[in-house]
Amino acid sequence: MLTLKVITENPEAVIEGLTRKHFDAKELITTVIELDKTRRNTQVVLDANLAELNNISKSIGQLMKEGKKEEAEIARAKVNEMKEGNKALEETKTNAELEIQNILVQIPNLPHESVPNGRVAEDNVIERTGGAIPELSEDALPHWDLAKKYDLIDFELGVKITGAGFPVYKGYGCRLQRALINFFLDNAREAGYLEIQPPYVVNADSGYGTGQLPDKEGQMYHATVDDLYLIPTAEVPVTNIYRDVILNDADLPIKNTAYSACFRREAGSYGKDVRGLNRLHQFDKVEIVRIDKPEHSYESLTEMVNYVQTLVEKLELPWRILRLCGGDMSFTSALTFDFEVYSAAQKRWLEVSSVSNFESYQANRLKCRYRDENKKTQLCHTLNGSAMALPRIVAALLENNQTPEGIRIPKALIPYTGFDLIK
CATH class of the missing domain: 1.10.287 (Helix Hairpins)
Structure with missing residues (x-):
């Protein structure tokens, strides 16, 4: 706040x-x-x-x-x-x-001076793009049909067990999920991030600290008997490690990464955006979190954006980076860059990552501070980013790499999958 x-x-x-x-x-x-x-x-x-x-x-x-x-x-x-x-x-x-x-707690964070004016997603500014959009045959299938054809994901079985938005992964689908998680974690470790394995449920203080509570839009799953919340992202438990903590100047920046399942009610979602893997209630994601000094946080944000770019490039996906306008930003963010990859069968861009600087907004709620060189206590800046969320990455990988022989696996991912083609 x-x-x-x-x-x-x-x-x-x-x-x-x-x-x-x-x-x-x-x-x-x-x-x-x-x-x-x-x-x-x-x-x-x-x-x-x-x-x-x-x-x-x-x-x-x-x-x-x-x-x-x-x-x-x-x-x-x-x-x-x-x-x-x-x-x-x-x-x-x-x-x-x-x-x-x-x-x-009802007042949003102030947008950074570089945030574009605008009200809706169409007003976001494209910063840069990369990768080639593949040309598929006319009989190319969207990922939900490919998942059925190759027995990778069973959406109907998920509905039977739980409900819509909770898919069941099978066979090669499971192996692809696991490969992506390990690929993202290994890349984060090589980039200097310390891996954390956090809880998947948090208390109300943690939800409050990172700004998910008060939950005005009802997007969090709430276990009411114990007053605990299923996490919407690993950002919540990882950032709350530093709640009510005073760090030393020399400790910063802190760089953490974490894999977790994520749970979001996605209240109000409907239409083509919810088909297949496009929007789920439960999904896997690797998150990166930084705690930094105010004077260095925007340099850290640039480093994080550049790092996420290397991931989509290694996965050989066409990508673009958007600087979000004021009307499309989250309540807590000061500046956000979204990554989108192109889904060739759906012929649309899919958001796969958001990288944000919250400046001192979260830190003030968390009471996350550090002692500067003069031993004066200051609020930290907090940053996080998806690196990356799996569902839409999987959707784009399946669609963009379909061939008559099967679904091709990007070269960088083969050591993790153990196979180069889904047949």
């Missing part, structure tokens, strides 16, 4: 900045400023009262020594009266602080 300091020092700039995310923050910002004034003014009165209480309390002993019992009793009554008044003041201050906190 945005810091109170950022909001109170330049509220007009915050309001103006958030209009680029098409968020009207004026009323919320005005309320926060008024509540902060109440909080600060109340604290001033409390501090003065406490000083006076201290002086009166000291005087009571002296009055008793001097035999001025009546004056001492009056002083005691004054102390009791002031203590009761202070309780009311403490309650006023606490209520103001709680209300400020409740409002701050």
Whole structure:
């Protein structure tokens, strides 16, 4: 969340900045400023009262020594009266602080100055592209038909066992999944990321820390009896490793990677976007997470984007990178780059990765800090990216590499699959 300091020092700039995310923050910002004034003014009165209480309390002993019992009793009554008044003041201050906190979590992160203006996905800016779009025969099949033809994925069986969006992988389909996971993890390790194996469920504090909670859109699966949440991405447990932690300057940047299953309700999804592997409730993903110093975080973001580019290139997929416009960005992001690969049978681009810098927005919620060279405590910057999500990668690999003999496996992936062709 945005810091109170950022909001109170330049509220007009915050309001103006958030209009680029098409968020009207004026009323919320005005309320926060008024509540902060109440909080600060109340604290001033409390501090003065406490000083006076201290002086009166000291005087009571002296009055008793001097035999001025009546004056001492009056002083005691004054102390009791002031203590009761202070309780009311403490309650006023606490209520103001709680209300400020409740409002701050409703305000999105400010977009970086380089974020394009725009409201919808069509307004995103293509940064660069690569790879050749394959020319398939007229009888080329979409991945859901290829999955059935080669007995790779059974969507109907998943519906029987659980419901739509929970496919069952089989045979070569399982081996391809496992190969991609290991391929992505090995590449991340070689790029300097430390592998983490996190839990797949988290508590409410963790969901709050990375911004998934409050879950206004109802996208998280909630185990209500234990008040735990199935993770929508490994970003959540991995970033929360650093919740309530003060790091040393020399520790940064921290680079972690993690494989996990991911669970998303995808409420409101419909149409062609949900066919086959295009949109699932459960899927596999390898995530990269960085914790960094503010002055270095955008250099880290560039490094992360370049790294994800190497993955799609090694998989021989046609790709493009989009700089997201303000209206298409997530609530918590300051700057996001999306990767898309071309699905030749569907004749459309599929998003396979988002790489984002959250600046101090998550860190402020997490209380993730570091001590700088002057031993002063500062908020970190947090970044993450998909490296990568499997379903649409699998969809593009199957469609783009179909041949009369079978489905060709990209050269870089063969050591992981153990086969070069799905027959």
